[in-house]
Amino acid sequence: MKTYWVDILTFFCVVILCFFTADVLAKGAISQKYSVTYFSSQNGVEDGLVNDIIQDHKGLLWFATWNGLYRFDGYNFKNYKSNMEDLGGLTNDRLLDIVEDKFGCIWVLCYDSTCYRFNPDKEVFEPVIQKTVNNFRSISVLPNGIVWLLCEDGSAVRVVTAPEDLSMTFQFYSSRENTLATGKIRSVFMDSKLQEWLLTDEGVY
CATH class of the missing domain: 1.20.5 (Single alpha-helices involved in coiled-coils or other helix-helix interfaces)
Structure with missing residues (x-):
């Protein structure tokens, strides 16, 4: 007891x-x-309009703004934007969305529906080559490094990056070119078996 x-x-x-x-x-x-630090247009993002923010695998912050791409290392900002001398680089400083891929590259979607890949090591913008007019609407980065660029007309570009030199190979998918049975691609998903799925307005592939 x-x-x-x-x-x-x-x-x-x-x-x-x-x-x-x-x-x-x-x-x-x-x-x-x-400790709170306020960054103004004088010591931070000049334009003041930030559309998207991501943190990469190194812990660095990246900002998509209407004055180009900004990198923040915890102390200072560095700005990357269009350069008239670089004919193959960024042509529009108004950025909407950014996303990092498996290889540490930053994919950029611009206000004029163009898309670029930014290489942080070389600090250069690389244009995404496509057959038709630039009309990209979203970027889908998959865990295996594959990047899908979805277009306004329902077509898409599948980008495969080579790990050894980060070169890009492009594959185009569209019902108009018979590379897609039917429908317009709305989103892309990868399952646990690394299979890629396309959601269209007429079914799933």
């Missing part, structure tokens, strides 16, 4: 101790001070 009451008392002591510890930790978290 005595053992029973000892066990009960021990149980309540443990419960009280848990509540006390949780209360102390909560108060400590509330009283913890944080």
